[in-house]
Amino acid sequence: MFGKGTKLYSILFLKCPRCHEGDFLEANPYVLSQFNKVKERCDKCGLKYSIEPSFYYGSMYVSYAVGIAVAVAIFVLTLIFNLNLRPLELFIAIVIGLILSMPYIGAVSKSIWANIFFKYDKAVAQKNK
Numbered sequence: 001m002f003g004k005g006t007k008l009y010s011i012l013f014l015k016c017p018r019c020h021e022g023d024f025l026e027a028n029p030y031v032l033s034q035f036n037k038v039k040e041r042c043d044k045c046g047l048k049y050s051i052e053p054s055f056y057y058g059s060m061y062v063s064y065a066v067g068i069a070v071a072v073a074i075f076v077l078t079l080i081f082n083l084n085l086r087p088l089e090l091f092i093a094i095v096i097g098l099i100l101s102m103p104y105i106g107a108v109s110k111s112i113w114a115n116i117f118f119k120y121d122k123a124v125a126q127k128n129k
């Protein structure tokens with residue numbers, strides 16, 4: 001399910017959507033000076049990551065959905081661990097969780113956005129190993 005060749009692999013490990021070998025970002029999402037900067041091209045297969053100027057603006061819609069998913073996940077975790085938080089405490093827990101995961105949420109959103117437009121190509125992947 002998480003192996004190479006699946007979109008989930010490319011999204012979660014922030015790899016090139018076409019070859020799943022090259023890195024998608026300039027640096028780790030938590031390196032804040034390079035905050036979620038997408039590379040110009042894939043190092044391995046040469047895929048141009050930006051189809052058009054401001055291509056990744058669309059990933060903001062995706063990051064909204066991913067942020068909601070993280071918030072719901074935090075809420076469900078408080079239920080599983082039976083923390084019985086009051087609404088304000090729950091709100092603060094969700095805000096802290098979102099702030100801590102924000103760099104990764106942004107990166108994953110851009111990767112999801114790219115994976116909508118690019119498909120995995122096994123031939124390209126094997127040629128560039």
Ligand SMILES: [Zn+2]
Nearest residue numbers: 016019042045
């Ligand atoms: Zn590539």
